[in-house]
Amino acid sequence: MTEQTPALRLEGIVKTFPGVRALDNVSFSVMPGEVHALMGENGAGKSTLMKVLGGIYQPEEGRIVVGEESVVMTSPLEAKSKGIVFIHQELSLAEELSVAENIYLGELPRKRFGLVDWDRLYAQTDEILQKLKVGFDARTRVGDLSIANQQMVEIARALTVDAKAVIFDEPTASLTDAEKVVLFDVIADLQSHGVGIIYISHRMEEIFKITDRISVLRDGQYRGTLTTAETNEDEVTQLMIGRKLDLRRNVSHHELGGVAIEVRNLSCGDLFHDVSFKVRRGEVVGFYGLVGAGRTEIAETLFGLREPSAGTILLDGEETVIHSPIDAIAKGISLVPEDRKGQGLVLGMNCRDNMTLPQIDDLKAGPFVAEGSEIAIFDQYRDRLDIRTPGWKQQVGNLSGGNQQKIVIGKWLSMHPNVLIVDEPTRGIDVGSKSEIHNLIRELAAQGYAVIVISSEMPEVLHVSDRIVAMYSGRIMCTFTSEEVTEDNLIQAISGITTDTAA
CATH class of the missing domain: 3.40.50.300 (P-loop containing nucleotide triphosphate hydrolases)
Structure with a gap:
């Protein structure tokens, strides 16, 4: 050659x-x-x-x-x-x-x-x-x-x-x-x-x-x-x-709080059926399954993008009804969507405006937006999430995939949610930025957030999750703790081979 x-x-x-x-x-x-x-x-x-x-x-x-x-x-x-x-x-x-x-x-x-x-x-x-x-x-x-x-x-x-x-x-x-x-x-x-x-x-x-x-x-x-x-x-x-990555399985070193969100027998037409689970404060629950298993649809239902056909959602032990994303945000639920470019960002808009978009009404001083408040929010989460950009005026479309994802996460963290749902957190992101996003998810859990992570990558759910919910054809097949899950039993569960609940 x-x-x-x-x-x-x-x-x-x-x-x-x-x-x-x-x-x-x-x-x-x-x-x-x-x-x-x-x-x-x-x-x-x-x-x-x-x-x-x-x-x-x-x-x-x-x-x-x-x-x-x-x-x-x-x-x-x-x-x-x-x-x-x-x-x-x-x-x-x-x-x-x-x-x-x-x-x-x-x-x-x-x-x-x-x-x-x-x-x-x-x-x-x-x-x-x-x-x-x-x-x-x-x-x-x-x-x-x-x-x-x-x-x-x-x-x-x-x-x-x-x-x-x-x-x-x-x-x-x-x-x-x-x-x-x-x-x-x-x-x-x-x-x-x-x-x-x-x-x-x-x-x-x-x-x-x-x-x-x-x-x-x-x-x-x-x-x-x-x-x-x-x-x-x-x-x-x-x-x-320029460095080695830490690819070990997740081992939590912090105490879990109370149940932030509980779902009982939730269904949404033919998309998913009779789904029940809990997520505690300080916990990362990973949802894993094949394309079409219903994972994203559950997230969209919790965020008010879909209307459930049956079941109950409880926040901090109280039954609630979520009709729209406005309801979800008001009740402390945030969703980082799978398609960050199509659903999570306005690519032609600058970093600051993307980050403050959901709370723009709260930042008004009379008829005008308080620019100083916007910049303060951007600066806070740029430093907290290590977003690499020359400044807030940079168009989001010019950022790397990893930094775009951090902008979306920062946007929702600035709303101070109780429950953070992250769908495919590292799709299209390089290994270095993946490691940073994984570490960020674990840090957020340690700070008391209840985090739901939806991923198609087995190493990802194994690395970040305290518990893993395995789905097949719109149903939960098994829920595993990080200690008991193996690649074999996880593959079996998402293939519909077993219906035994492991935890």
Whole structure:
């Protein structure tokens, strides 16, 4: 491989923004037929480097070489014309158009007089979809597809061009296990045709399963390249964050308080049934299960986003009814949603305004908002949560994923809740920021908060939870303490194999 010409290489790339040197003399290359992981914490420079490659940003120094040709990328279309294809984590599809129109957007096959050749369009698209083994066809409206299937449409775009290199940015974030297998088969097929793959992911198990080499960025600088087969998670993590992580199981060292929230026989249509549990002050209760198990729906019901069809909710021992999020907030329940960008933040708004948004009416001095009070709240939680931002005026959309998540958590902590629900707290966040969020959850419990954590990652629920509620098909199968839970009995429970309550 070393004697080959790289499919793609970036040499000495420098990119600066006001007050920030985002990329500092970064070099990176991918060989034909290689899967090369690009790793680093949120904010390390991965996205900026890829935007330089895609022509969205122009570097102050350095050059891009495709094969043996030095090129200047001025737009994503030019990058695609050079054989550089991006599969983005954030979907960029036109929901009202068909799958075929989305895949060939801007490049629709034409007949005489410029008319679209629909027969050829649909035939070409269906041929690509067959390779991906999906359950929809070229004519399907994209807006009618699940998020996972929309991700597969994004991936299908990569198969329409003679690609030299394909960049996958967190491609499995929305995929089921079966769809991941198909994706990995597609990547293997691209490899076999000599296409270089740049694979950006925070999921270590995927990195070690499919990649050949791993390059690491930290603080905008290149930190080294490792051969995947010759390294391990500890070495990669240390290169990424400059320290070792504490990945031990949770062991609480504080006294638990009274029951903050209790749910008795709660149901919500066909989403979940006869759910009962308690969470005490100072306790973290993790909810774990497969997609569709009903975990998020329970959280949404407790927060007033869904109306229960049966059952009772008690706060501090008193029965209560929650009709809306306004009710939930007033009663001391806060929800950090699964989709922080779509549901938790206003990306075009600054950090201060995002953090104080739910309590804006309480911060008014007459008809105006008391800016000093807003800034004081932001400063307090920026320091408390170690939010890394140049200041409150920074747009939230410019922050790393980990710092965005801290803004959402800070927003709800500033409301002084009794119960904090955190849904998928570290989705799309690097290992270093994950560790910080986990430590924060444990610290909040130690301060007396009752915390519910919903997660699809087994190591996460094992690491942060005092008790783990295992769900299957809308029902609670088992509740385990941190001492008695094992990976085996947890997997059995979420697979519906056992109905015995362990605790």
